[in-house]
Structures are given as C-alpha cells and as structure tokens.
Amino acid sequence: MDFAFFLIQLLNGLQYGLLLFLVASGLTLIFGIMGIINLAHGSFYMLGAYLAWSLAGLTGSLVAAILVAVPLTVVFGMALEWLLIRRLYERDHLFQVLLTYGLILVFEEMRSILWGDDVHGVPVPALLNASIPLTENLSYPVYRLFISAVCLLLALGLYLLIQKTRLGMMIRAGASNRDMVQSLGINIKFIYTLVFAIGVALAAFAGMINAPLSSVFPNMGGQVLIICFVVVVIGGIGSVKGAMVASLMIGLADTFGQVLLPEVAGMIVYLLMAIVLVWRPAGLFGRA
C-alpha cells in the first residue's frame, strides 16, 4: 500500500466511522441517556429507509421525502413511547428487551405486508450525484462526503442539545434521578416521550439519508443494530462524545482490518470492544 492509498483508506475509515455515528446517534440517546435497551433501533432505521424510498417515489425528491418523513417519525416515536415504552421504566431491563424484540418482529412483518420483500434503490439527489477523481481509476462519491458533513453537524447539534441547553440539563438530571426531577416540578414524563421520539427520528433519519448508498431491503435494520450497540458500549453509556470517538475507532479498525488482516476482519470490531472493556469497563467516556 503506497502513501496515496493509505490516505484514501484513512478517508474511507473516517467516512465509515461518521456513518456509524449517524446510525448510532439515536441509540446513544435512547440507550445511552434514557437507559432503555432498545433492540428495535434497527427497525426504526429500516422504517426510515423505506419511508424515504416510498415518499421519494411519490414526490420525486429525496429532500422532500425527508422533510415529510421526519415529522412523521417523531409523532410515531411519541405514540410508541406513550403506548408501550413508558410502562417499562420502572421494570427490569429484561422486559424492555422482550418488548423491543417483539417490536422487531412486528415491524419486519409490517414491512413485508406494506412494502413487500424486494430490494429497492433510491437515487442520489442530482445536485450531489458526482464523483471527485482521486487516482487514475478511483474516485470518491460526493454524496458520501455530504453524509459525513451531515454527521458532523448532527454530532455538534446533539452535543449542544445535551450539554448546553435547559432541555439537555433536564434530560441529564432525569437520567440520574427521575423522582427528584419530577418533584422539582419538571414534567419528566413529557421529556422522556420527547427524547424517545428524537431517538426514533434520528434512527429513521439515518435510514433515509443513507438509503441512496445502502439501498433498501428486508432485514436491513438487523445489520446495523449490533454495530450501534458496540458504538454506544465502547464510547461509554450516556456520552455523545464517546459515541463519536468509538464510531471513528470502529470505522478505522474495520477499514484497515479488511485490508491488512482479511482473515479476521469479521472479528476486529468485537476484539476492539473486548479490549476497551477490559481496560475501561464503563467504556471510554462512561462514568463508572
């Protein structure tokens, strides 16, 4: 590997890492901050991708599809929290696992009934449908770079929301002592509904914006679910910064793993997780 290709692989790794952060960001909120083990995260991702595909087909534009679909998913997330999730805050984690696993089955079957089992493609928006030549036979799609930029903005937004705003302060307070926050006169129930809805919308948004790259197909959520949990666990539960660092680490490890150690490429990410957890059991930025 000469130096130019090393740099390109570095770019691939960072870009993949940012993509992972985008997909895991919703889980960072729901699992990392609310402490809900949400196995249905991948299903929300899939829901977003299918919404993007069907709405982009109707409106003829991915941007329009996203503008319509994001509010829909926020409402959907609120309804879900109100109907099901809020009954489980006081219960053992096992109940959350059971419920959200059940939701995977329901969503997967609904997807099959509503949209069928075929593979679909979403075209890249015309404005971003270009490539930048890097070497004589390799070029880089502009849309990938665009997604990276969106990820960075999203990460910044999340960080500001949680660390710098009044709402973020209430969310953090609620995460550490729900009852105390409640007795201070803050409507913690509504805040939890809101946070869950934002988490769902983030997962769905990731599915939408990633749809032109990944295509839209059955069980696509299952593929991202585990890696999202790995991101949150390595980063440390409750830390947006940790999720970002973990995403980039995984992106780089996976990229260079495939190139340099192809025999064990499938294991590298989990190896990385094991090492981090032995070294820091609470994750990189988690509070022990």
Next chain:
Amino acid sequence: MSSNEKGFDRREFLKSTAAVAGATAVGTLAPLGAAMAQAGKIKVGLMLPYTGTYAALGVAITNGFKLAVEERGGKLGGREIEYIVVDDESNPAKAPENANKLVQRDKVDVVIGTVHSGVAMGMAKVIRETGTLWINPNAGADEVTGPLCAPNIFRTSFSNWQTTHALGKVLKAKGHKNAVFITWKYAAGEQMMQGFKEGFEKEGGKLIKELYTPFPQVEFQALLTEIASIKPDAVVSFFAGGGAAKFLKDYAAAGLKGKIPLYGSGFLTDGVLEAVGDAAEGVETTLHYADSLNTKKDNAFRLAYAKTYKLQPDVYAVQGYDAGQLLAAGLDAVKGNISNKAGMIKAMESAKIDSPRGAWTLSKAHNPVQDMYLRKVVGKQNLVQGVAWKALADPAKGCKA
C-alpha cells in the same frame, strides 16, 4: 448462495431473528395437513423459507413446483398430491428438527427444500439417516452433491462451483490475464471463488487476490480502494440481494465501472436491477438461466406462470418447476408406486428434464449437468449473450456413492 457458517455471528443472528415472526403461523398448517391425510395421495413435504430474507424465493419455488404438478392434471404417476408445508425460516439451527417433523411425524414420501445452504446441510443429516427421497430446488452448497451425496439426494438447481466456473473461459476469451475475486467471507462465497479460480487457472489466467468482507456486511469502500490500487484486468464477484445492489452501486460510484470490467455469478444481477439502475449496465455474469432465452419451452413456462400467479417467474421458480418435473419423471416410471424407491431413483437418475432453462440431465452425484449462459445487463434485463459452457458438470469432489 447462503451461509452455512457454524460460528456464532451476532449480526447474522440478529438478521435471522426477524424471520421468527410468521413461523408459528405457518407451522400450524402442518398438523392440519396431517389430519387430512388420505390413503392414495403422495405426500410432498415442502420445507422452504416463507418468512425472512428468503421468503420470496420460497414462494417462487413453491409456485414453480405446483405449476409442474398442475400441468399434469394435479397428479403425478396417476396419484394426487398432498402438500405438507413447513416454514424453515432459513434457520440452520432448526433444520434437523423441521426435517424430522416432515419425515418422522408426517411421514412424507418426498421432501422438497430448501433455499439456505446451512439449512440444507442440517436436512442432509436427517435425510441420509432415514433414506427419504429429497429434491433440493436451490441450496447450492457444493457438499450436498459432494461428500454428502447419496442415492436418495437430488438437486435441480446448481452447485456454487458451477455458477462461476465458466467465467474463466469468458475472461480468457475477452483477453483478461488476471483478476481479483471479491465476495462475502462465508461458504457460498468461498465455493464460488474456488469454482472461478479452477476455471480461470485452467485457461492460464491468474487470480491475483481474493478479497473478502464479513457476511453480511455491506461496507465495500475499503476493498474497492484495494481493487483500484491492484489494478487487475477484471473483477469477479458474488453478492446477492441487498448486498449485491449496494456493491454494484458502490462499484460504479467509485469510478471503477468502465475502467475495470466487472463479472460475476448470476446472482449478482438477479432481482436487483430495478434497485440498481444504470450502475449495473454492462455487467456480465454466468448462470443457468437468463431473462431472454426465447425458447418455446421457456416462453410457454413464463406465460403459464404469469397467468397463474400474476407474477414474473425467476430462476428460483424454474428450479421449483424442475423439482416437480423430476419427481414426475420418477413417479411416472413406477406408475405411482412410491414404495418402489429403487425404480424411482433409477428413472430420476436417467431422466432428461425439459426445463425452461434448456434440457438437462443429472450427474452421477445427482446435480444438474446444464448449460451455463453468459448474460449481460442491458436496460434492467439479464440478456443472454450465448452459452458460456455447454453441459457443465460439477466435479462432485468427495462423493463416494
């Protein structure tokens, strides 16, 4: 074309969890069917995926099989057919249990299944112990008609080895001296790589590098960069479904399309062309079926299938249809007397199947000896360019029967 990885792959586990949903619903059909069993009917056990990623394939195979039976007036060898259906969920862990259900509890005369190679391997164990007649309408694991071959085991589809072996000749004819193979790291991918490697090296070509990405990961950027730095004459590939769609798009988006020609096993471009758009244009693949064979048999089959099911048939429907035809050949020869198993097997072994894909016979290991077509993606169709290899037979490595 399916995984039979034995290790605990968490992603694959999660992927398959979604398949559990409808399982119970379909499972209840089995006892119902058993209760209605009557003397005189041939019991056909359909062990196929009806939920999960491969649900569409299971349905296509079932449709094809039933069409072959209907064309014969609903009877094979003069006897009516009773179907007993089990959804195998493409779940290898449940394969022995599901196969046992059909063989031991429902006492089916013949088992038709399945799509997923891992499930097929689990079935093989049960089938070899009980000696039940088994027609495999898809799962391409080389082992089924290799080390696991047996007189009662038949396949009407392909071996993984077959789907890429003819590409060696194709690449040579195009003047490519070296190539890179890229696929998922699992059994089907590795077997297809091996099939291509043997074919290409026989022609004097050189496989410079085997590139693998973990199954079922769909992030290809690192390996595409590798390909760009290696600069081979050609790239050969196997992916399927959503992974294939993404790979074809990424290959084009990375600017490799048009610079390094892309070839593949036919599954790379089957069922994904709508999703991929222009990115697949010009990609050439080999498979035992294509969209535009335009033979009398194929046209008749496509028309009948479309009329009956309001769906366009695909390669899986053809394989299911041929499973029905093969069973018919056996049952006709013994006039429906299924207890004459030796006679049936003999007739099936020597049958010449008049398939929509073109006529084929069985090898000694009971795998189709069939023409492999060279197909090219033109305007969202896999148009046939000619026969890449006439009557290609799987080498049946390790088959001692």
